[in-house]
Amino acid sequence: MAAHMTPDEFRAYGHQVVDWVADYWATLEQRPVLPSDPPGTVAGKLPARAPVAGEGVDAILKDLDEVVLPGVTHWQHPGFFAYFPANTSGPSVLGDLVSSGLGVQGMLWATSPAATEVETVVLDWLVGLLGLPERFLSTGAGGGVIQDSASSATLVATLAALHRASGGEWRSAGVRRRFTAYTSTQGHSSIEKAARIAGIGDGQVRAVETDEACAMRPEALRAALAADVAAGCVPAIVVATIGTTSTTAVDPLPAIAEICREYGVWLHVDAAYAGSAAVCPELRWSHAGVEFADSYCFDPHKWLLTGFDCDAFWVADRAELVQALTVLPEYLRNAASDSGAVLDYRDWQVPLGRRFRALKLWFVLRWYGEEGLRAHIRSGVAAAQWFAERVRADERFEVVAPHPFSLVCFRLRSDDGDGADEQNAALLARANASGAAYLTHTRVHGRYALRLAVGSPRTEERHVAAAWELIAGLAGEPG
Amino acid sequence: MAAHMTPDEFRAYGHQVVDWVADYWATLEQRPVLPSDPPGTVAGKLPARAPVAGEGVDAILKDLDEVVLPGVTHWQHPGFFAYFPANTSGPSVLGDLVSSGLGVQGMLWATSPAATEVETVVLDWLVGLLGLPERFLSTGAGGGVIQDSASSATLVATLAALHRASGGEWRSAGVRRRFTAYTSTQGHSSIEKAARIAGIGDGQVRAVETDEACAMRPEALRAALAADVAAGCVPAIVVATIGTTSTTAVDPLPAIAEICREYGVWLHVDAAYAGSAAVCPELRWSHAGVEFADSYCFDPHKWLLTGFDCDAFWVADRAELVQALTVLPEYLRNAASDSGAVLDYRDWQVPLGRRFRALKLWFVLRWYGEEGLRAHIRSGVAAAQWFAERVRADERFEVVAPHPFSLVCFRLRSDDGDGADEQNAALLARANASGAAYLTHTRVHGRYALRLAVGSPRTEERHVAAAWELIAGLAGEPG
Numbered sequence: 001m002a003a004h005m006t007p008d009e010f011r012a013y014g015h016q017v018v019d020w021v022a023d024y025w026a027t028l029e030q031r032p033v034l035p036s037d038p039p040g041t042v043a044g045k046l047p048a049r050a051p052v053a054g055e056g057v058d059a060i061l062k063d064l065d066e067v068v069l070p071g072v073t074h075w076q077h078p079g080f081f082a083y084f085p086a087n088t089s090g091p092s093v094l095g096d097l098v099s100s101g102l103g104v105q106g107m108l109w110a111t112s113p114a115a116t117e118v119e120t121v122v123l124d125w126l127v128g129l130l131g132l133p134e135r136f137l138s139t140g141a142g143g144g145v146i147q148d149s150a151s152s153a154t155l156v157a158t159l160a161a162l163h164r165a166s167g168g169e170w171r172s173a174g175v176r177r178r179f180t181a182y183t184s185t186q187g188h189s190s191i192e193k194a195a196r197i198a199g200i201g202d203g204q205v206r207a208v209e210t211d212e213a214c215a216m217r218p219e220a221l222r223a224a225l226a227a228d229v230a231a232g233c234v235p236a237i238v239v240a241t242i243g244t245t246s247t248t249a250v251d252p253l254p255a256i257a258e259i260c261r262e263y264g265v266w267l268h269v270d271a272a273y274a275g276s277a278a279v280c281p282e283l284r285w286s287h288a289g290v291e292f293a294d295s296y297c298f299d300p301h302k303w304l305l306t307g308f309d310c311d312a313f314w315v316a317d318r319a320e321l322v323q324a325l326t327v328l329p330e331y332l333r334n335a336a337s338d339s340g341a342v343l344d345y346r347d348w349q350v351p352l353g354r355r356f357r358a359l360k361l362w363f364v365l366r367w368y369g370e371e372g373l374r375a376h377i378r379s380g381v382a383a384a385q386w387f388a389e390r391v392r393a394d395e396r397f398e399v400v401a402p403h404p405f406s407l408v409c410f411r412l413r414s415d416d417g418d419g420a421d422e423q424n425a426a427l428l429a430r431a432n433a434s435g436a437a438y439l440t441h442t443r444v445h446g447r448y449a450l451r452l453a454v455g456s457p458r459t460e461e462r463h464v465a466a467a468w469e470l471i472a473g474l475a476g477e478p479g
Numbered sequence: 480m481a482a483h484m485t486p487d488e489f490r491a492y493g494h495q496v497v498d499w500v501a502d503y504w505a506t507l508e509q510r511p512v513l514p515s516d517p518p519g520t521v522a523g524k525l526p527a528r529a530p531v532a533g534e535g536v537d538a539i540l541k542d543l544d545e546v547v548l549p550g551v552t553h554w555q556h557p558g559f560f561a562y563f564p565a566n567t568s569g570p571s572v573l574g575d576l577v578s579s580g581l582g583v584q585g586m587l588w589a590t591s592p593a594a595t596e597v598e599t600v601v602l603d604w605l606v607g608l609l610g611l612p613e614r615f616l617s618t619g620a621g622g623g624v625i626q627d628s629a630s631s632a633t634l635v636a637t638l639a640a641l642h643r644a645s646g647g648e649w650r651s652a653g654v655r656r657r658f659t660a661y662t663s664t665q666g667h668s669s670i671e672k673a674a675r676i677a678g679i680g681d682g683q684v685r686a687v688e689t690d691e692a693c694a695m696r697p698e699a700l701r702a703a704l705a706a707d708v709a710a711g712c713v714p715a716i717v718v719a720t721i722g723t724t725s726t727t728a729v730d731p732l733p734a735i736a737e738i739c740r741e742y743g744v745w746l747h748v749d750a751a752y753a754g755s756a757a758v759c760p761e762l763r764w765s766h767a768g769v770e771f772a773d774s775y776c777f778d779p780h781k782w783l784l785t786g787f788d789c790d791a792f793w794v795a796d797r798a799e800l801v802q803a804l805t806v807l808p809e810y811l812r813n814a815a816s817d818s819g820a821v822l823d824y825r826d827w828q829v830p831l832g833r834r835f836r837a838l839k840l841w842f843v844l845r846w847y848g849e850e851g852l853r854a855h856i857r858s859g860v861a862a863a864q865w866f867a868e869r870v871r872a873d874e875r876f877e878v879v880a881p882h883p884f885s886l887v888c889f890r891l892r893s894d895d896g897d898g899a900d901e902q903n904a905a906l907l908a909r910a911n912a913s914g915a916a917y918l919t920h921t922r923v924h925g926r927y928a929l930r931l932a933v934g935s936p937r938t939e940e941r942h943v944a945a946a947w948e949l950i951a952g953l954a955g956e957p958g
Contacts, residue, residue: 069593189807372533
C-alpha cells in the first residue's frame with residue numbers, strides 16, 4: 001500500500017505548516033519584497049527527477065525555506081504596491097483550508113449541494129454589500145458565480161453576448177459573421193484575449209477613445225458602433241470599466257448603457273479592482289449605471305481580502321448564460337438537474353470541475369462583516385490620498401491621473417520627452433532595488449508613469465510614508 | 480482600522496481548522512456519502528445578508544458543522560465510487576495551505592519567479608514519472624503547465640490548433656473558415672464545449688464511430704477528415720482519449736497519429752483520468768503513440784492524490800501555444816519577459832492570474848515518491864479487477880466494457896430492453912440511498928450501466944467488498 005498520510009500525521013504536520021504561515025506573515029517586513037536572483041536560480045537548485053522513495057515533511061519544508069522562498073515575490077508584504085493588490089487574509093486561508101480538506105467537486109448541484117448553495121447565497125450577499133442592482137440576485141432571473149478571474153468573466157460574458165447576437169445560431173454553427181467588441185483604449189488586455197479565444201478575432205475589438213481622465217468617450221463609442229453596423233459587422237459586446245488597470249479611470253456607464261440599449265449590444269462591466277470600493281457608500285458613485293449592465297464582475301481576490309482565485313461575476317439573465325454554455329452528456333445527467341430546481345454552475349463557466357471556493361469568501365465576509373470590509377477599503381483609500389498629497393506638494397513630481405481609489409499614478413516632471421521617461425524608469429528601478437517597496441509602471445497619455453497601489457492588510461500608514469520617503473529621497477534634491 | 484486577523488490569531492485558529500480537517504477525515508466513514516435534503520435546504524438556513532459586524536471563527540465553524548456539512552457530498556469518503564475520483568491527500572492540502580499563505584500571483588515569471596520555476600520543474604518531473612516523450616520537456620522546445628482542468632487544456636489546445644490551421648490569421652481575423660474538430664463518440668463533453676467557446680461551433684465537431692471496446696475507429700476518422708476536406712472544411716484538431724469518461728476506453732493513438740500527420744491536423748490527447756496510470760510501467764501500453772501528440776493532458780486531481788484544481792498539460796512546441804495566446808499591454812511589460820529567457824505562464828492559459836498551484840503537486844510527489852504513487856494506482860486497479868471478477872462470477876450481472884484501470888462498468892443482465900434499463904437505474908438508486916456507497920451511471924452501446932470507480936486513498940479492499948455485497952444483496956436472489 002502507498003504510505004498515505006494518516007489523519008494524525010496530518011494533524012501534526014498541519015500545525016507545523018500553519019505555524020510556518022503565521023511566522024511568514026509575522027516576519028514578512030524583514031524580507032525584501034522582490035527576489036533578485038537571475039532566471040533559473042530556483043530551478044537549478046531542484047533535482048532533475050522526482051524522488052523514488054517518499055520523503056518527510058521536514059525535508060520539504062527545509063527546501064521551501066532554502067530553495068523556494070528566496071525566489072518568491074512577496075505579494076502580501078506591507079511594501080507591495082505593484083500592479084493591483086492580490087491580498088489574502090487569515091479567514092480566507094482558513095476557509096480555503098476547509099475547502100482543500102473537504103475536496104468536493106461542485107460541478108453540479110447534485111455533486112455537492114452545499115458547494116452550490118453557499119456560493120449562491122454568498123454572491124447574493126455581495127449584491128447587498130456592494131449596493132448592486134437587485135436584478136443580479138439569484139432570487140430573480142439573475143445570479144452570481146465565482147470565476148477564477150476577471151479574464152474568465154469577460155470571456156463567458158463574450159460567449160453569452162455572441163449567443164444573443166447570433167440568435168442562438170452561434171452555438172452550433174460557430175462564428176459565421178463579423179462580430180465586433182468594444183472597450184476603451186484603457187480596457188484590460190483580457191478583452192482582446194477573450195475576443196481572440198471566442199473566435200471573433202482581436203482585430204475586431206474597437207479601442208474607443210478616452211477623455212483627459214482616461215474614461216471612455218460615449219460619443220466615440222457611438223461612432224464606432226455606427227461605422228461597424230454600416231460596414232456590415234454585428235456588434236456583440238461592449239466592455240465598460242470601473243477602475244481601469246492603468247489609472248483606475250471610471251467609464252461613464254449611464255451614457256454607455258443608453259448606447260448599448262440603442263444598438264441592442266450586451267454590456268459587460270469590468271470592475272475587477274474597483275468593485276470592492278462599492279462596499280463603501282461614499283464610493284458608490286463609481287457604480288452609477290451598473291443597473292443597466294447585462295453582466296458585471298469584480299475580484300474579491302484583489303482588494304477584498306480573499307485569496308486568489310475568486311472573481312465574483314453576475315448576470316441579469318442567467319438563462320442566456322446557461323444556454324450559451326451548457327452541454328449535457330449522459331454521465332452528468334441527474335434527477336436534480338432534470339427537475340430544473342437547481343443551479344449547475346458548470347454551465348456558468350469554461351471548466352467543468354470546480355472546487356468549493358465560496359468557503360473562503362464566506363469566512364471573509366463573516367469574520368470582517370460589512371464594517372470590517374469598509375474599514376479595510378477606507379484605510380487603503382486614505383493612504384493613497386495621503387500619498388498623492390505628498391506628490392502634489394513636491395514640485396519635482398506630478399500626479400498624472402485622477403485617483404479616487406487606492407492607486408496613484410505619478411511621475412517626475414520634466415520637459416524632456418524621452419529623457420523624462422528614462423528618468424522615471426530609472427527611479428522605479430532604484431526604488432524596487434531597495435527591497436523595501438515594489439511599484440510598477442504604466443503609460444498615461446503616452447508618457448511613462450509610476451503606479452503606487454495600496455491594498456495589503458499588512459500595509460499601514462507608516463509603510464506608505466516610508467515608500468514616499470524612499471522615492472523622494474531617490475529623486476535627488478528638490479529642483 | 481479593520482479587525483485583521485493577527486498572525487497569532489491565525490496560528491490558534493489554524494490549528495483548530497487543521498484539527499477539524501483531521502477529524503473530518505478520521506470520521507468520514509461514519510457519514511452517509513450523499514446528502515439527502517432537497518434543494519434549498521442549505522441556503523434556507525443561511526441569513527439573507529452578510530453580517531454587519533464581524534463574527535468569530537467559532538461561530539463560522541459551528542455553521543460549517545451544522546449547516547454546510549449536512550449538504551456536502553463526501554468525495555473523499557471511502558465509499559465514493561462515482562464519476563471519477565477527485566482525490567486529495569494530506570501532503571496536497573499542506574502544499575495548498577502554503578500556497579494560500581504565500582498568496583503570490585504568478586502570472587509572469589517576474590511576478591514570482593519561484594512560482595513559475597517550481598511549476599516547470601515539477602511538470603518536467605511528471606514527464607519522467609509517466610514515461611512521456613522527451614519532446615514535452617521544458618529543456619527542449621516543449622513544456623508543461625498546470626491548467627485548472629482538462630476542459631481548459633482542451634480549449635487551449637484547440638486555440639493553438641486554430642492558430643496553426645489558419646496560418647496565424649485567426650488571432651486577428653477570428654474564425655473565418657469552416658474549421659472542424661474530431662473526437663470519438665465517447666470523447667468528453669468538454670471537446671464540444673471547447674469548439675463552441677472557440678467559435679468553431681459544436682456542430683463542427685465530428686463524433687467518430689467507435690468499435691466494440693468503445694475505442695475510436697481510425698478508418699472512420701480518416702473518412703470523416705476526407706469528407707470534410709472535400710466539402711471545403713479545414714480540419715483543425717483531433718482529440719484522442721486515453722481512458723474515456725464513460726468506460727475508460729483507449730483510442731489507438733499510433734493509427735490516429737498517422738492520420739493526423741497525413742492531414743496536418745493537431746493531435747491533442749486527453750488522458751484526464753487514466754494518465755495517472757502511466758506512473759506504473761505495466762500500464763504504459765495505454766500511452767503507446769503519445770510521442771506523436773502535439774499536446775497531452777492528465778489530471779493529478781483525479782487519481783494522483785493532488786486536490787482540485789490541478790490538470791497537467793504539455794505541448795511539444797510551446798512557441799505555437801504562446802503565439803496563440805499572448806497579448807502584451809504596457810503594464811505587464813518587464814525586463815525578464817523582454818529578454819526571452821523566462822516562461823510567462825499567463826500566455827499558456829485563458830486567465831491572466833494564477834496561484835502557486837505547483838506547491839501541492841510538489842508536496843505530493845515528494846511525500847509519496849514514485850514508489851508511493853505506484854502503490855496507490857496499483858491498489859485501485861487491483862480493487863477494480865477484484866470487483867469485476869465478482870460481477871463476472873455472478874450470473875445475474877455482466878461486465879459491459881473492458882476495465883484496464885480502476886473503473887468497472889456493469890449491469891444486471893436482462894433480455895428486456897427498456898425494462899432492463901429501469902431495473903438497473905433502480906438498483907443504482909437503492910445502492911446510493913444506503914449511504915454506504917455512491918456510484919453513477921452511463922450508457923454503453925446504448926444501454927444503461929452502473930459505473931464503479933475506485934481511487935480514494937481512504938478506500939480499502941474492504942470498502943470495495945462491502946460495495947459488492949451491497950449491490951449483490953440489493954439485486955435480490957441469484958436468478
